[in-house]
Amino acid sequence: MQPKVLIVDTRAGNLYSLKAAIDRMGFNAIVRQAPDAETYAAVVIPGQGRFGTVMANLQQDGWVDYLNKLRDSDIPMLGICVGMQIFFEASEEDPGAVGMSWFKGQAKALDFPKKPMVGWTELQSTRWPNKHVYFVNSYAVETSEHSIADAFYGVKFCAAIQSGNFTGVQFHPEKSGDVGIEIIRQVLNRDTNKSQATAVEHNNTLLPRIIVCLDVDKGRVVKGTNFKELRDMGDPVELAMAYEEQGADELVFLDISASNENRPTALKRVTAIAEHLSIPFTVGGGLRELDDVKAFLDAGADKVALNTTAIQKPDIINQTAKAYGSQCVVVAIDVDRDGESLPIYIHGGRTLVPNDFFEWTREVADRGAGEILLTAMHRDGTGIGFDTELTRRVSEQVGIQVIASGGAKTEQHFLDAFNDKADACLAAGMFHSGNYRVEQVKEFLTNNGIAVR
Structure with a gap:
């Protein structure tokens, strides 16, 4: 019989992705919204929400x-992200809210120009040396006597703690690939006490991310030129699994016809992808x-991308950030170039909408978005490279991460964008066509001085 693992439903975000990861390890993960009399082999407190x-x-x-x-x-307990923070005394995120107070200290706002922290960085730990994991947070506990791993983002902060039967991690192991899955396995199997791990000193920060986009139309991944002349590129679940194997840092899953046809993206496809992935993905x-x-979050998504609705009802940015945290909110902006003007499009x-481009980028950041997915429509599908100048201008004006999108065809295009302040680069056609694999691009970047996962 498979050991039962309890996942506490905090009613604050994605539980399915975590459940799927634990189930894949040979456990039987059970989600409960309230305690019951069942005996569990381990208990997990998930990591989304305020x-x-x-x-x-x-x-x-x-x-x-x-x-x-x-x-x-002696029941192992694992707290993830905010599921670790709540076992401290308080958090600057919500002054007045009192934590479980098992440990001294409070979560504080990260002191870095761009918040939230979104991406991969190396753990500073003797237990997990040279291991990169995925963080997505705006707050963290800076120090703890129980720390077994630290990380760095403007300041050093506590990435993992261990005390008695409790292990807490600020990162998301269920979205950290094979490394994260092994960390979860260690906790659930009571392997965390086999060494007295300590934090070690080195100031690494976030690595540039390569994101693969899966534009979906009628259940199939498609690609076109300037958003037109769409071509079938394959099944979204099969492609998602292939891109994780290739080393993609994240996936973005966009139903490009959903807003126009006034219908929601099929949640079953989101769940099918979540069942097979251990890297983050965004849906929109x-x-x-x-x-x-x-x-969307309940179906297994880690983040949501808002585009048409963000323009039509911008308060949804504030509402989503308040309910689930800025780290869950990506605002996608589709912009064209018409001479000196930068028109924005939806659907x-x-x-075409009348919003001023730079005013809109600042507004979405002020409303609580965690990232901007900036698609240069005039470059999309052309293969002439990202609009690095426009990406840089936006990156310099907003205090959140900016993802460059539209126009990539070669490894050089990624290098140009990262050298011009892009936090991440998104591409589709060059990968869907088979002309390049993600690891080829990463090898090129490494050889040209850009550190990647």
């Missing part, structure tokens, strides 16, 4: 007393209300 919201939900649903009773047991298309966002590039 500190105050998560604590309020835990208190309301009866989890606080349940978790406190487990504190001195057809999200019109906060309930749609919740459905998959079909409808």
